[in-house]
Amino acid sequence: MGKADGQRDVFLLGGTGTIGRATARALLNAGFEVTTLVRQGADAAALAGCRLIEGSATDLQAVRDAMRIVRPAAVVSCLASRTGEPRDAWAVDHAAHSAALRAALAEGVRQFVLLSAICVQKPLLEFQHAKLAFEAELQAAPIDWSIIRPTAYFKSLSGQVPRVKAGRAFVVFGDGRLTACKPISDSDLGRYLALCLTDPAKRNRILPVGGPGPALTPLDQAAILERLLDRPVRIRHVPVAMMDWIIRGLSFAGLVAPKLRAKAQLARIGRYYATESMLVWDGARYDAEATPEFGVDRLEDHYAAMLRGEVADDRGAHAVF
Known part of the structure; x- marks a missing residue:
């Protein structure tokens, strides 16, 4: 999508989330015209410069109507299920995206950039299978595509900052070195998504991506906080087996209580992130060296801003140990 072709209209899905807002800014800064669906009462100031159309990204008719109005050259999706629970995942990560793809094809959209997740490379959970199902649909469609699989x-990775600041222990599973990741900021990820629209090398490819610097374990994250606070940080080690017992108990109780069944699903998701690295998986091991890096923002600077009160805890459903 070069500037000379005159088609710089991008339809953004999931624009009201933190990553969606960062992506909207990156697209605007790159010279694109951005349209996004927003629910009634959404904060328009958070998407300044974008064209806002009221509607839900999970409403097929709303998506179709919006695309008929905009007739975009590209779709960029930052849409994801909030909880990762099976029903939510298949409704959003798969069905809503599938509907958006059909609408895009009907309107002659030429390019679709999808924000997925690196954890789908080792799928053990229902939301991962839902994401992979749509990834397969997108790859088979007659459209240029890019599938972005970011690390954490x-x-x-910020949920424990307030508790450590207050003098409480930093919680790790096992020895604190079970997992590692190359975390990426919303801003850097937004710029990467925007770059996929103009860089031919990023078309029709699955693109794992992390932030700059070495892979970090939970113990590394605690050490960062220790440096920033200039005092020792206590470490509380939690056995992974404890999570297994919690999952078994909730699963058993969920046979008669649907709410507890849903909590068991969330516990399984928590266990996955507590025991699996967010790095490129080569089929036998997680490979930090093979995990691409992009951007300039570092987790240590983010932690420092949180400790100064400049950045709020906006994890929503993205809490990972």
Whole structure:
């Protein structure tokens, strides 16, 4: 999509989330015209410069109507299920995206950039299968595509900052070295998504991406906080087996209580992130060296801003140990 072709209209899905807002800014800064669906009462100031159309990204008719109005050259999706629970995942990560793809094809859209997740490379959970099902549909469609699989987000690794600041222990599973990741900021990820629209080398490819610097374990994250606070940080080690017992108990109780069944699903998701690295998986091991890096923002600077009160805890459903 070069500037000379005159088609710089991008339809953004999931624009009201933190990553969606960062992506909207990156697209605007790159010279694109951005249109996004927003629910009634959404904060328009958070998407300044974008064209806003009221509607839900999970409403097929609303998506179709909006695309008929805009007739975009590209779709960029930052849409994702909030909880990762099976029903939510298949409704959003798969069905809503599938509907958006059909609408895009009907309107002659030439390019679709999808924000997925690196965890789908080792799928053990229902939301991962839902994401993979749409990835397969997108790859088979007559459209240029890019599938972005980022590592952990800054916000996913920030939940323990307030508790450590207050003098409480930093919680790790096992020895604190079970997992590692190359976290990426919303801003850097937004710029990467925008770049996929103009860089031919990023078309029709699955693109894992992390932030700059070495892979970090939970113990590394605690060490960052220790440096920033200039005092020792206590470490509380939690056995992974404890999570297994919690999952078994909730699953058993969920046979008669649907709410507990849903909590068991969330516990399984928590266990996955507590025991699986967010790095490129080569089929036998997680490979930090093979995990591409992009951007300039570092987790340590994000933690420092949180400790100064300049950045709020905006994890939403993205809490990862």
